[in-house]
Amino acid sequence: MTFIEMLQAAWQKNDSLLCVGLDPDPMKFPTHLQGRPEAIFEFCRAIVDATADLVCAFKPQIAYFAANCAEDQLQALIAHIHDHHPGIPVIVDAKRGDIGSTAEQYAIEVFERYCGDAITANPYMGRDSVEPYLAYRNKGVFLLCRTSNPGGSDLQFLDVGGQKLYEHVAGIVARDWNMNGQCGLVVGATYPGEIARVRRIIGEMPLLVPGIGAQGGDVEATLKAGRTACGTGLIVNNSRAILYAGKGEDFAQAARQAAMTSRALINRFR
Numbered sequence: 001m002t003f004i005e006m007l008q009a010a011w012q013k014n015d016s017l018l019c020v021g022l023d024p025d026p027m028k029f030p031t032h033l034q035g036r037p038e039a040i041f042e043f044c045r046a047i048v049d050a051t052a053d054l055v056c057a058f059k060p061q062i063a064y065f066a067a068n069c070a071e072d073q074l075q076a077l078i079a080h081i082h083d084h085h086p087g088i089p090v091i092v093d094a095k096r097g098d099i100g101s102t103a104e105q106y107a108i109e110v111f112e113r114y115c116g117d118a119i120t121a122n123p124y125m126g127r128d129s130v131e132p133y134l135a136y137r138n139k140g141v142f143l144l145c146r147t148s149n150p151g152g153s154d155l156q157f158l159d160v161g162g163q164k165l166y167e168h169v170a171g172i173v174a175r176d177w178n179m180n181g182q183c184g185l186v187v188g189a190t191y192p193g194e195i196a197r198v199r200r201i202i203g204e205m206p207l208l209v210p211g212i213g214a215q216g217g218d219v220e221a222t223l224k225a226g227r228t229a230c231g232t233g234l235i236v237n238n239s240r241a242i243l244y245a246g247k248g249e250d251f252a253q254a255a256r257q258a259a260m261t262s263r264a265l266i267n268r269f270r
């Protein structure tokens with residue numbers, strides 16, 4: 001099954017465009033988990049098991065695992081998701097970008113070591129830097145387009161021949177890089193106006209949309225700007241507002257409640 005097929009099935013099965021982001025920060029863990037050798041895995045596994053029927057994807061952010069020397073726990077977590085919640089795609093948020101020979105190693109890391117179903121990548125070094133990911137034809141590749149942070153416009157708003165750089169990225173990915181129908185774009189929920197412009201450029205390609213929850217993005221405006229005619233097309237990520245909804249031993253139950261609220265809000269505007 002390709003990433004896109006998995007995503008479409010998960011959108012339908014769980015009636016959800018919600019992606020739970022896995023950004024484990026041990027400083028924010030409930031006290032009963034702190035100091036445990038596998039705390040990152042145990043925390044994320046509890047979140048995953050509590051929310052898997054509510055999501056269309058999980059998105060582990062690789063920096064949180066690498067910063068804590070916990071890459072083995074990321075590997076175990078993704079194996080757990082595939083074994084216990086088959087059909088829910090895992091998007092490894094790595095934002096990689098490098099020359100082709102190095103990108104080949106990044107692709108092996110994400111797709112063969114971690115067994116991720118999709119990766120986020122930086123398009124700035126051009127097509128040959130992305131081709132090693134595209135060579136895995138059944139995997140998804142999400143290119144950064146209009147990121148959710150305020151400073152994103154420093155470069156993404158530069159005029160390149162009468163259009164903004166992020167619009168150029170959207171066009172080139174949709175037209176030239178998406179030969180196998182495996183590409184998507186990252187567009188922040190903090191900028192719904194740009195989501196609408198990107199949607200007009202790319203047609204039905206999926207958009208990974210971080211920025212609701214802790215970053216304050218507008219869910220209604222995001223959905224109206226980015227949903228496709230059939231009410232899908234979006235993977236709406238929410239990390240901290242779900243992960244840290246509770247602080248006690250019942251943190252996973254609190255995360256489930258937060259995920260249910262988030263999914264319902266998203267579905268109201270589909």
Ligand SMILES: O=c1ccn([C@@H]2O[C@H](COP(=O)(O)O)[C@@H](O)[C@H]2O)c(=O)[nH]1
Pocket residue numbers: 021023061093146147148149186187188210211212213214215237238239240241
């Ligand atoms: O433009 C971008 C691209 C990626 N991210 C990532 O998404 C999550 C957002 O976390 P929240 O806690 O829901 O704010 C995080 O992993 C970022 O690295 C993004 O925010 N914006």
